Amino acid sequence: MYGIDRFRAIVNPPQSAILACGRIIQTPVGTAEKTVVLRPVMNLTLTVDHRCLDGIQGAQFLNLIKQMIENPISCIEGRHE
Numbered sequence: 001m002y003g004i005d006r007f008r009a010i011v012n013p014p015q016s017a018i019l020a021c022g023r024i025i026q027t028p029v030g031t032a033e034k035t036v037v038l039r040p041v042m043n044l045t046l047t048v049d050h051r052c053l054d055g056i057q058g059a060q061f062l063n064l065i066k067q068m069i070e071n072p073i074s075c076i077e078g079r080h081e
Contacts, residue, residue: 002023003023004022004023005022005023005025005043006020006022006043006045007020007022007045008020008045008047009045009047010047011047011048011049015049016048016049016052016053017046017047017048017049017052017053017058017061018046018047019044019045019046019065020044020045020046020047021042021043021044022042022043022044022045023042024040024041024042025040025041025042026038026039026040026041027039027040027041029041042069044062044065044066046058046061046062
């Protein structure tokens with residue numbers, strides 16, 4: 001966003017976490033067929049106050065966000081793991 005690829009946000013009380021979103025950029029990605037293709041990639045960073053949340057909860061949240069972004073139809077169908 002605003003031409004920024006990635007950044008880290010600072011948690012300020014009373015926040016317990018904050019999600020930072022970078023812009024979407026075309027990035028070379030390897031495929032299962034051993035070729036390289038350009039894919040849209042967005043960097044997400046989650047800063048968590050460990051006094052409130054464990055790192056595993058942050059990782060689970062980021063994984064859910066990743067699944068929802070990669071497969072938005074799952075949001076409508078309610079299929080989240």
